[in-house]
Amino acid sequence: MRLQRRIGNHQEEGGRTMIEILYPLFVLGVIGIVLGLGLSLANQYLTVEEDPRIDAVEKLLPNYNCGACGTPSCRAFAEGIINGEVKNLSRCKPGKADKHFNPILEYLKEHPNPDGSIVDVKI
Known part of the structure; x- marks a missing residue:
């Protein structure tokens, strides 16, 4: 097996590091939190009172x-x-x-x- 050096971590060719796996999940989580806060603020400030x-x-x-x-x-x-x-x-x-x-x-x-x-x- 051929080893490849990537950012100080040894891994097999074609393998993924833990950072490469968790980074997209972290980004999606942050996007979800930001959009959730935006919806919460919009609901708070843009409500319409009906008679x-x-x-x-x-x-x-x-x-x-x-x-x-x-x-x-x-x-x-x-x-x-x-x-x-x-x-x-x-x-x-x-x-x-x-x-x-x-x-x-x-x-x-x-x-x-x-x-x-x-x-x-x-x-």
């Missing part, structure tokens, strides 16, 4: 996600109600006035906009 009234109004809707109201989902319809884009609750075809729409109107009267105004929506 909790959207979730409450969505729960009061029938949640069929049928799209008959003209929006892709009940969540989008609830966002439209809260943002003032939807003026008529009867656009929701599966919804019933006594079961869905009246509780929404009551909820919106009890929980006004941040500026104190009440969302203007009708049945």
Whole structure:
């Protein structure tokens, strides 16, 4: 067998030293830690606060996600109600006035906009 000298270590030709094996693992570990810290900081500083009234109004809707109201989902319809884009609750075809729409109107009267105004929506 022919021996080869590499950085002061004797090894067989074609063999690997421990440093050559562990170096890529160390580099990948450092990259993983750096990216993990970056994601953690991004999550901390780039979060978007949503209006909790959207979730409450969505729960009061029938949640069929049928799209008959003209929006892709009940969540989008609830966002439209809260943002003032939807003026008529009867656009929701599966919804019933006594079961869905009246509780929404009551909820919106009890929980006004941040500026104190009440969302203007009708049945």
